[in-house]
Amino acid sequence: MLIGLTGTPGTGKTSVSKLLEKRRGWKVVYLNDLIKEEHLYSEVDEERDSVIADMELIRERLSGILEEEKGQHAEKAKVNGEEKENITIIESHLAHYITDIVIVLRAYPPELKKRLEKRxxxxxxxxxxxxxxxxxxxxxxxxxxxxxxxxxxxTGRTAEETLGDVEKIIDYILAGKENELQEYIPGSLDWIDSVP
Known part of the structure; x- marks a missing residue:
């Protein structure tokens, strides 16, 4: 199963993903790193100090990574006799362009500003x-x-606290209990008044 962990830079995607990797052993693809390392972009935007991702190249490369991961998972399951679902997390502010299931991490904009200032x-x-x-x-x-x-x-939460929510969402999806995830249905956060 492919799950995206997305959100504006500074919302905690990388911190939570590292914890998921460590605690659950799930494969995490750090998409922004992959894009830069493997030159999966069409151009460099010098003014904004960023690259313009080439989504076609990214999808092609991810397909290869996922096939490889699927093979490794099947081999491991064969050896260990496990029947667990193969979970791969795509971590990036672009993850929602690639996955069908996505968890959007959010942060109150004034707090987000402080986080980005620290970076x-x-x-x-x-x-x-x-x-x-x-x-x-x-x-x-x-x-x-x-x-x-x-x-x-x-907002105001540690990566470990956020991890608990992300794990709950994924576990409930795997258990077919999505209808019990009402607290994570989008729409409860309204920060339009914080627009600078």
Missing amino acids: GYSEEKINENAEAESIDLILAEAFEWCKKVFEVNT
């Missing part, structure tokens, strides 16, 4: 990301691209 982001990038979070940009895109969308508020 050394430029004022322009901080404001751009805070505004995107204020208007639910990634959440709206997730609805457009994905079949199942869940939302987790990371």
